[in-house]
Every structure is written in structure tokens, then in C-alpha cells.
Amino acid sequence: MTLKLEDFDAAIVDLDGTMVDTVGDFVAALNLMLEDLGLPAVSAQTVGRLVGKGSEHLIASVLQHLGAPQERFYAQAFSRYQHHYRAINGQHAVVYAGVTDGLRALHAQGLRLACLTNKPGAFAGPLLAAKGLDGFFEMIFGGDAFERKKPDPLPLRKTCEALGTSPARTLMIGDSSNDALAARAAGCPVVLVRYGYNHGEPVHAVDADGFVDSLVELTADAAPRLSAPSGLG
């Protein structure tokens, strides 16, 4: 498959691991939460493997990783996590190289942009604003915007509906199997960045239409790279 930007009317862009490296925020909020619960801290490497399916899944996975019973800890963990994450949001997070230029170029090509993340909406909007990225997006949907999260295709279908675009002409840009599975099932072509989280697994093994090292590779000048076998590989 050859991806050409003129084949698309819009792009749906993932947040954590695609636009912003947020592992530092997750680690800080989780470790303050664990301290409140009297549990040991977790490493950035562990968190990078567990991030991707939303807050509820992350908290449950961290408790499981520590062998801490859900029924005893989950409710308090969830409330302490929300408290700490809200205060920390963006402080230990860095925009990946090429993101701002890449989004600007996609916008300049006439693509309409939506952000679709499994991160709660209450954290996603403020994070994008703090990093100066919110202005690129016509709409921002968090993990609690719809009944189900990625990898379910529902959020992508609903985002296409909100954009008024057909899935086949809406490009998903993400970093993990959640994005790719959701895109495939929704009928959206999908490109993955090679630098994100993907549950600690090599992203290359994921079924996608292309892989890039930077969002600027998606733009017109670099587009032939996407058509070349190495770009698609």
C-alpha cells in the first residue's frame, strides 16, 4: 500500500507516545499514589510497558505488577492517582522532535486534525494546551469520551463521524497496537511512529500501513519515503 497525503481529508492523532513523551508524568503520579498507599515505587521501564489502555487499566496493572490486591487498593489508588496526575500533568512531559512541524505541515496540506487518546479528557486538553499543540486540533477526544477505548474501533468511528470524513480518507497516526487495531477495524489507514511505547514490544511487528521516525516524514517533501519499501516496512 502506498500512502499519499492527497488521499486523506483528515488525520486522527494519538497523544501519549506519539506527540508527547509522558512517561515522566505517569511515573511521578503513580509513585506519589503508591507512596500514599504504602506500596513500593515502580520504574519508568515498567510504566512504559503498562501505559496505553487508559488510567483504569494502568492503575490495575501497576497494582498487579506489585502483587497488591485490587479489592484492597484499587479504589483509593484511583482517587490518589487522579489527584496527583492533575497536579503533575505536563511537568515531566516532552513533545517529541518533529511533532510541531509535522502537525503544521499536515494542516498546511489541508488535512483536518483530531486528537484521539485513551488519556482522560480532563488531562488531555490541558496537556496539549500546556505544550502549545491544542491549536492544531479541531477536536480532542479523551478515553472517557466514548463508551469504549482503543483498541476498540468505536472511538475512531465516532471521531470520523464528528469530523464528517470517511474512515478510508482519515489517517490514524499512533504509536501502539491499540491505535493500529482500532484503525484496521474502523477502516482507517494507519501509520505508527517508531519511538513510542507499544507496551514495550517492537512496533514493527504491529500490522500497520507505514512507520515513521518523525511526524515530519509524513509531509509532502518526505512523502516518497512512505511509498518506498523502507518507509512502509
Ligand SMILES: O=C(O)COP(=O)(O)O
Ligand atoms: O493514556 C493512555 O493510556 C494512552 O494514551 P494514548 O491513547 O494517547 O496513547
Ligand SMILES: [Mg+2]
Ligand atoms: Mg499512544
